[in-house]
Amino acid sequence: MSVFQKVVINKGKAVVSGSITDLYKTKLCPCLRVADLGCSSGPNTLLLISEIIEAIDETCHELKLSTPEFQVFLNDLPTNDFNTIFKNLPDFYEKLKKEKGEKFGPCCSITGVPASFYHRLFPTSTIDFFHSSNSLNWLSQGLIEEAKVDSFDLPYYVPSRKEFEAIVCEEGSFSLDQQEIFEVNWDASSDDDDDDMIKESLKSDRFLSGQKMAKLTRAALESMLATHFGDAVIDILFSRYTEDVSNHLSKEEGKFIMFIIALREGSDRMEA
Numbered sequence: 001m002s003v004f005q006k007v008v009i010n011k012g013k014a015v016v017s018g019s020i021t022d023l024y025k026t027k028l029c030p031c032l033r034v035a036d037l038g039c040s041s042g043p044n045t046l047l048l049i050s051e052i053i054e055a056i057d058e059t060c061h062e063l064k065l066s067t068p069e070f071q072v073f074l075n076d077l078p079t080n081d082f083n084t085i086f087k088n089l090p091d092f093y094e095k096l097k098k099e100k101g102e103k104f105g106p107c108c109s110i111t112g113v114p115a116s117f118y119h120r121l122f123p124t125s126t127i128d129f130f131h132s133s134n135s136l137n138w139l140s141q142g143l144i145e146e147a148k149v150d151s152f153d154l155p156y157y158v159p160s161r162k163e164f165e166a167i168v169c170e171e172g173s174f175s176l177d178q179q180e181i182f183e184v185n186w187d188a189s190s191d192d193d194d195d196d197m198i199k200e201s202l203k204s205d206r207f208l209s210g211q212k213m214a215k216l217t218r219a220a221l222e223s224m225l226a227t228h229f230g231d232a233v234i235d236i237l238f239s240r241y242t243e244d245v246s247n248h249l250s251k252e253e254g255k256f257i258m259f260i261i262a263l264r265e266g267s268d269r270m271e272a
């Protein structure tokens with residue numbers, strides 16, 4: 001699961017670094033407050049934070065400024081495994097100190113925010129930079145549980161580029177600062193790997209790719225499916241799904257279309 005998301009995070013790296021660097025150059029605040037919405041608890045959670053710190057540190061070197069302090073808020077649903085993130089924090093702070101010097105230990109503070117991002121998470125004007133990767137496509141599930149509807153309704157929506165632009169314009173708080181669209185293979189390890197030989201052999205083994213895609217989908221959906229349909233059907237469902245995906249991949253390549261979007265506060269750019 002995390003390999004696919006790592007590919008997406010890597011592709012978005014330039015946009016994230018560029019946006020936060022621009023923001024810092026305008027604000028030059030002593031403490032930069034960053035929130036990651038839908039942070040999960042895998043290896044990518046802290047990777048993103050390192051990249052943000054790296055981008056700001058480089059800018060400060062270029063501009064001969066001292067690096068700001070960082071206050072990072074990691075948000076996810078209360079069921080997220082925040083304990084695993086917290087257990088990894090001492091190593092993360094230690095690594096920062098080793099790579100960036102003593103000043104980084106105490107001046108980066110990381111806090112968990114266990115709540116749905118469909119509710120207000122922070123007091124007004126407390127966060128300088130919001131980031132979210134692979135998470136805002138998950139719609140609120142409350143209603144489904146309360147209404148106990150008979151049929152399964154996957155709380156997932158993927159907007160088109162035009163729909164997204166219209167929502168931003170209509171809502172009016174932000175302007176669209178940067179936008180990139182790219183494709184990632186369903187089997188993201190074939191994007192992640194630099195070795196062409198390995199890429200070729202992965203492409204030729206459609207069953208392996210089908211298994212990977214099924215695992216990725218299972219990691220994302222299992223708990224929702226099990227809650228609704230019961231645990232007993234899960235293994236058989238995903239074994240059939242693996243077969244279907246492998247069959248599909250033997251005929252054509254599977255691609256996700258990913259958007260990387262940077263929004264800026266205020267709607268001036270949109271109108272211009």
Ligand SMILES: C[S@@+](CC[C@H](N)C(=O)[O-])C[C@H]1O[C@@H](n2cnc3c(N)ncnc32)[C@H](O)[C@@H]1O
Nearest residue numbers: 005038039040044076077116117133134135138
């Ligand atoms: C596919 S993971 C993405 C993890 C990480 N951002 C990445 O790119 O590797 C989606 C995450 O969004 C979280 N999520 C889904 N709906 C949410 C909500 N309403 N509020 C907060 N987090 C949510 C899930 O719990 C999950 O950890």
